[in-house]
Amino acid sequence: MSVANGHFFVLAPSMAILFLAGLLGICWLNQRQQRFLLWQSMAYSSAALPIGFQSFATLDELNRYAVLIGACYLLGAWCLAKSWAERWQVSTRPRVALLIGAATLAALLYHSHIDQDVWVRVHSFSIGSGLVLLLPISELLKKERSKDWLDETLFWSSLIFTVFTIARPSLIALLGYTDLRAFVRSPYWLITLMSILLFALLFTFLMGAIAFRESVLQLRKERDCDALTQILNRRAFHEAAQLLLADRRMYPVAVLAGDIDHFKHINDSWGHDRGDQVLQLVSATLQRNVRSHDLVARFGGEEFVLLLTRIDLQGAEDLAQRIRSQLSADNSLLQGARLTISFGIAPVTGPDQLDSALKQADELLYDAKKAGRDRVHTAGILYPDLSL
Numbered sequence: 001m002s003v004a005n006g007h008f009f010v011l012a013p014s015m016a017i018l019f020l021a022g023l024l025g026i027c028w029l030n031q032r033q034q035r036f037l038l039w040q041s042m043a044y045s046s047a048a049l050p051i052g053f054q055s056f057a058t059l060d061e062l063n064r065y066a067v068l069i070g071a072c073y074l075l076g077a078w079c080l081a082k083s084w085a086e087r088w089q090v091s092t093r094p095r096v097a098l099l100i101g102a103a104t105l106a107a108l109l110y111h112s113h114i115d116q117d118v119w120v121r122v123h124s125f126s127i128g129s130g131l132v133l134l135l136p137i138s139e140l141l142k143k144e145r146s147k148d149w150l151d152e153t154l155f156w157s158s159l160i161f162t163v164f165t166i167a168r169p170s171l172i173a174l175l176g177y178t179d180l181r182a183f184v185r186s187p188y189w190l191i192t193l194m195s196i197l198l199f200a201l202l203f204t205f206l207m208g209a210i211a212f213r214e215s216v217l218q219l220r221k222e223r224d225c226d227a228l229t230q231i232l233n234r235r236a237f238h239e240a241a242q243l244l245l246a247d248r249r250m251y252p253v254a255v256l257a258g259d260i261d262h263f264k265h266i267n268d269s270w271g272h273d274r275g276d277q278v279l280q281l282v283s284a285t286l287q288r289n290v291r292s293h294d295l296v297a298r299f300g301g302e303e304f305v306l307l308l309t310r311i312d313l314q315g316a317e318d319l320a321q322r323i324r325s326q327l328s329a330d331n332s333l334l335q336g337a338r339l340t341i342s343f344g345i346a347p348v349t350g351p352d353q354l355d356s357a358l359k360q361a362d363e364l365l366y367d368a369k370k371a372g373r374d375r376v377h378t379a380g381i382l383y384p385d386l387s388l
């Protein structure tokens with residue numbers, strides 16, 4: 001690559017990095033949640049400008065603007081560190097980063113205006129940027145890392161890039177490329193450009209893939225979960241229940257239909273917000289009492305459904321009674337009043353029979369309400385008709 005090959009070719013690497021910056025910026029603008037995309041976009045923009053300038057500059061101009069160029073690269077390194085930190089939820093230690101930046105700029109100033117030495121400048125800049133990148137990595141090492149393969153790849157790529165940033169001048173010197181007189185046409189600059197471009201592509205791919213997966217997970221959660229209580233909604237319950245019921249090892253299975261008693265009265269007396277808190281308390285209590293392979297769902301209003309696996313009807317009834325007594329003992333939300341709930345319980349004998357089991361549990365729940373509420377009615381047991 002040389003200036004003689006035309007302006008476009010010389011500017012191609014910086015344009016490519018600017019293009020990636022734009023791409024990441026657009027991705028961030030679309031949902032404005034994953035800020036690591038924004039920081040990465042800013043990192044690429046900060047690096048693309050000096051790369052473009054250096055592709056044209058003479059050695060004399062490089063000496064004159066060394067501090068400005070260094071400041072842009074350092075800012076880019078800090079933005080990239082910030083994007084990793086944002087993803088890992090760690091600090092970039094801004095004060096330490098500022099100190100490293102100041103020391104690097106001082107070295108660049110000295111070796112560009114007092115004792116001109118391009119090699120020392122190149123080394124100072126590489127070490128300074130590398131140390132800034134190392135800050136979030138060292139913070140991440142203090143806490144437990146995610147075992148997810150994309151996050152693991154991001155961590156190792158970040159570490160390799162940081163080590164490479166620090167050691168790049170020495171590595172290129174090992175190849176014998178130490179002549180920096182015609183800087184922009186030197187093999188040093190070519191190798192540097194190519195490696196920056198490759199890493200920029202790698203990080204764009206990784207961060208893009210992480211952002212895409214997060215968005216899909218978020219959408220799936222919004223589709224499957226009730227917004228207020230964060231438990232399954234009716235549609236997701238049916239989908240998950242069919243999967244569970246197809247596994248013979250899960251039997252015996254019982255379905256519980258639960259309904260908070262006099263919920264309208266709770267809303268009317270304590271307000272709708274308190275009603276919402278009661279719904280959250282009930283769903284938390286239900287979840288606390290079931291096992292990991294059981295299902296808890298809100299079917300709407302104050303109506304909940306549980307699918308309990310590897311449990312007989314007696315066990316399911318004991319569990320419903322336990323939930324009932326835990327809720328009525330908790331008077332944190334309804335001072336001076338008891339929070340009660342009624343349940344109907346029916347067995348499920350196969351995937352095709354879920355709907356009829358739900359219907360039966362609903363009828364038993366209706367009977368429990370009629371019989372005075374705050375009680376559990378289980379299939380196969382005759383209860384006295386208290387409504388008479």
Ligand SMILES: Nc1nc2c(ncn2[C@@H]2O[C@H](COP(=O)(O)OP(=O)(O)OP(=O)(O)O)[C@@H](O)[C@H]2O)c(=O)[nH]1
Nearest residue numbers: 259260261262263264265267272275276301302369
């Ligand atoms: N706070 C709150 N209230 C809700 C929500 N969804 C439904 N409701 C209210 O829940 C109440 C349900 O009232 P009803 O169906 O009469 O039931 P109930 O008062 O519990 O009576 P029983 O079930 O017979 O004991 C209605 O007033 C709805 O407005 C919600 O998401 N939040």
